[in-house]
Amino acid sequence: MTLQIRAIVLYGRNNKARELRFRPGGLNVITGRSNTGKSALIEIVDYCLGRSTFTVPEGRIRDSVLWYGVVLTNGNTEIFIAKPSPRVGAIQQSQAYLTMASKITPPSHNDLVLNSTDDAVISTLSGLLGIQPNETAEERSTGAYEATFRHAVPFLFQDQELVASKVLLFHSQADSFIAQAIRDTFPYFLGAIREDRVRLVQELRMANRNLKLAERELAEAESITSDRLKRGFGLIAEAQQVGILPTELSAKEPAEVVSSLRTTLAWLPKNLPDEVDDQLPVLREEIRARREELRRKQEAADAAIAFAREATGYTAEGSEQVARLEAIGVIDPNLIMDKCPLCASPLAVEVPEVVAIQHSLDDLRSSLRTVERERPRLREYLDRLEREKATIKEEIGERQVRVNSIIATQTAAEEMREQLTTIARTVGRISLYLESVQDTADNSPLRKQVAVTKSRVDTIQGLLNAEDPEDLLASSLSRISLRMSELAKRLEMEHGEWPFRLDIKKLTVIADRIGNPIPMQRMGGGKNHLGCHLVALLALHEHFIRANRPVPGFLILDQPSQVYFPSEILYKALKGTEEDTERADADLEAVRSMFQLLASTCEALSPNLQIIVLEHANLRDRMFQDALVEQPWLGGDDRALIPADWE
DSSP: OOOEEEEEEEEETTSOEEEEEOOTTSEEEEEBOTTSSSTHHHHHHHHHTTOOBOOOOTTHHHHHEEEEEEEEEOSSOEEEEEEEOOOTTOOBOOEEEEEEESSOOOOOGGGOOOOEEHHHHHHHHHHHHTOOSOOOOTTSTTOOOOOOGGGGGGGTEEOTTTTTOSSOOSTTTTSHHHHHHHHHHHHHHHTOSOTTHHHHHHHHHHHHHHHHHHHHHHHHHHHHHHTHHHHHHHHHHHHHHHTSSOTTOOOOSHHHHHHHHHHGGGOOOOOOOOOOOOOHHHHHHHHHHHHHHHHHHHHHHHHHHHHHHHHHHHHHHHHHHHHHHHHHTSSOTTOOTTBOTTTOOBOSSOOHHHHHHHHHHHHHHHHHHHHHHHHHHHHHHHHHHHHHHHHHHHHHHHHHHHHHHHHHHHHHHHHHHHHHHHHHHHHHHHHHHHHHHHHTSTTOHHHHHHHHHHHHHHHHHHHHHHSOHHHHHHHHHHHHHHHHHHHHHHTTOTTTTSOEEEETTTTEEEEOOTTSOEEGGGSOSHHHHHHHHHHHHHHHHHHHHHTTOSSOSEEEEESGGGGGSSOHHHHHTOOSOHHHHHTTOOOHHHHHHHHHHHHHHHHHTTTSOEEEEEESOOOOOHHHHHHBSSSOBOOTTSOOSSOGGGO
């Protein structure tokens, strides 16, 4: 069973809920007087099934209902979709509540949260229907696009203005964009485009791409091979230069060139010296520190030598002055300070100058004795500094030797590394050359790859060409037209003696009268217009079901019997009772025949087709009464879509 309606659920602003239940797989009828909410059911269902624009009529329904919900079933899974009324002043709402389970119990008001979007609803319903990845025809200016669940909606609803229209056949067909979408997606929904066509087209594109790549690689290889002898000689010379082929080698024929070059592929790089921790920074830092220490020692020695020179000069000068003074006897070492130094006469007061000279001479003698005493120690100090300087110079020399050795080792390793890299490049070019030469052989892998890929392209192209979409479309339309003609005769339509067909380009029904086909808009009378709608939609749904096409299995018709009543005024005045219907002077036999056709079609396609009829008429027939979803909606305090206590 395909997707059908199990219930419509309304959530009032008063926290009450109204659940309207339907029977899947059969005829469902809701009848009653005008203004009880029947016609709004199409807008409510359409809104819940991913339509963002809110078209529920103004009035009591909008004023009373906060959330609109629908329960769908495909026999194994049920899905509940609910959408709130748009905010005040808005005409669109694209967020929704969505949940799925094997059996759905409509949630309470408090459990309704916005957890989905219209796009997600459409994607989910498309998946449940089994709509596979697809593409419409690419000839359109807008380019190809993918058919989804929403593209099947025009086949599901017939509102009261459309059901007997002589101009429009499908729901929302008046919108030029939707009309074009119906034309574009008809081939997919009729089954004229195979389900795996998109996958095959994608595989064909990939296979063609791979074929072009393989052919390009083969052409490049052939170009290399055509000049292989010249390139081979060049590679031999290069291999000789880097030392992997002997210099005395002589190859003249292509086979010799290839054989000689192939021997180079056995070359393996030598092992480089093991890398050790780089000691250069440490050694250089130690040399710098030793040199700094040597500099300090030299400065200390220079200072000591300078001091020694100054002390020697001082001693010589001081000794000379003392000798001069003593030689002339001006100063007596045993001089008594209270006597005159010249005549030895007693002095009442000591002469200051004489005292000072005497003291200075004493200090000078003391300093001379000190200098003489320290001279051996200074020599010892200088000798020690010289020994320490010699030790430091030895340490610097030893570390410098190690530095030079490391640098030499690194230089040799780098040269070896560069040599190995050069050889590796040469071997790589030789390897590529040999592979290219080999790939151009008749049984080479590259030629085999080209052949296999081309075979894959041909196979996929053959699958795509095996079934012409135009032929499949024509075949489907032919079967649909045959069924339409049978139904037209059953409804005793005018022109029923001629074959009826569906014109998917003009989106209308045509009776193929000899020499002058009659389109729906030129057929007289509302009964014929209604008949065109019924035979087209019933034949389409039968085709969808028998061909297992991904189209929901329900059809909602709003007030189809209106064309059988003397006037629209009389029809609108019906109260939904049998007596009222019988007093209206309607063509009840035609009404009865129409409902029998709907019921028998559901029965023949059971359980895969559900038809919901919204009516004003009420028939006493058992078939009609069994199809009633609820007792007639009489309005007022009696039954209606919105309960009377929701005021």
